[in-house]
Amino acid sequence: MKQNSKNNKLRGVYDNVMLPNYSPANFVPKKAEGSLVWDQDDKEYIDFGGGIAVNSLGHSHPSLIKALTGQSKKIWHLSNYLTNEPAIKLANKLTELTFAENIFFSNSGSEANEAAIKIARKYHSSRNENRNEIVSFQNSFHGRSLLNISLGSSEMHRNGFEPLMPGIKHGVFNDLSCLEDLITDQTAAVILEPVQGEAGVFKATNDFMAKLNEVTSEKGALLIIDEVQSGVGRMGSLYGYMNYDIQPDIVTSAKGLGGGIPIGATLTTKVIGESMQPGTHGSTFGGNPIACAVAHEVLNIVSDEKFLSDVSEKEKLFLNLLSDLESQGIFSDIRSAGLWIGCDLVGKSANEVLDQAYEQGLILVSAGSNCLRLAPALNISNSEIEKGVEILKQVLLGE
Ligand SMILES: Cc1ncc(COP(=O)(O)O)c(C=O)c1O
Secondary structure (H helix, E strand, C coil), X not given: XXXXXXXXXXXXXXXXXXXXXXXXXXXXXXXXXXXXXXXXXXXXXXXXXHHHHCCCCCECCHHHHHHHHHHHCCCCCCCCCCCCHHHHHHHHHHHHHCCCCEEEEECCHHHHHHHHHHHHHHHHHHCCCCCCEEEEECCCCCCCCHHHHHHCCCHHHHCCCCCCCCCEEEECCCCHHXXXXXXXXXXXXXXXXXXXXXXXXXXXXXXXXXXXHHHHHHHCCEEEEECCCCCCCCCCCCCHHHHCCCCCCEEEECHHHHCCCCCEEEEECHHHHCCCCCCCCCCCCCCCHHHHHHHHHHHHHHCCHHHHHHHHHHHHHHHHHHHHHHHCCCEEEEEECXXXXXXXXXXXXXXXXXXXXXXXXXXXXXXXXXXXXXXXCCCCCHHHHHHHHHHHHHHHHCC
């Protein structure tokens, strides 16, 4: 990169004024459209990261711009003293498309999970049941708030932030044998991701989900599915739980729901939701009309059957193109769940590959220290997939 590049200048200011909890790429994007991003020096990148599974329809999708600008000329914010039309319509749409009957809006995945755990505890306490334990799983990721790092099990995420939230037990993901002992009459809820994304795209097996469904309902614990990353078409189904024969009690959604505009949603049934009477929980910005108008348009587009089957077709194209890299020993394993692909690197760190890919005009994200995670826009074109994988091959094979 040029010494006097605008990227360098802005990154210098970044290093000076921002909390050093991230280490972003050395370029600063200026503009983006679809699955293409341009930096301050007009260099073009193909975006395989999708803002970490957020830009479900790519950057600057015309229908989302229309929803956003249309709503921005009507009402921006009201507070929860007054409700608003986009929030009502979005909640209604979510109930039409999923198991849910009651919706709570917030602004992020962490907040959606926070609400889920509070709802689960309140549900039991309102029935005078003395249950407050939460069961979660090793290698899970539920967000970065104190509750959510307590639900997750990463030492790195927890280190220095203790004491964590008490009352949380961790089982082994996909281990059926641990469930009977783990879930007891003290368990308020079990929370899990249908696919552990941050861990490197590991799917829950059908048997594990079926057993979990059976044991939670047998013992009266609620089943919370964290669909913050897996939801809104990522897996080729509207929500990941729909791929399993299970009946969730609560589902959390965020990331792709807003297509790049912050929104979180906690979905549940009326029987469970009715314990959350006025004053029990809230959010200043949750249900923001602009965010809800955009999310409604995202759902309109993504819930279309053809759109979802195209996601699975694009997954196949990716896997086909990437299989070379596996057979040449560059990847030791490739796992996928729709347009969500984890590639385990052999002998290279993910960060090193990310930097090399930026140099060549490709944006990737990682999962752990040696896994490349691809989570592009769900409407990425076949030619962009082909071009991006070509760049990835150049980076990894030096071709
Ligand atoms: C499964 C899952 N849950 C929760 C979160 C937290 O979401 P947010 O960063 O919006 O708080 C994430 C974020 O990566 C996630 O992948």
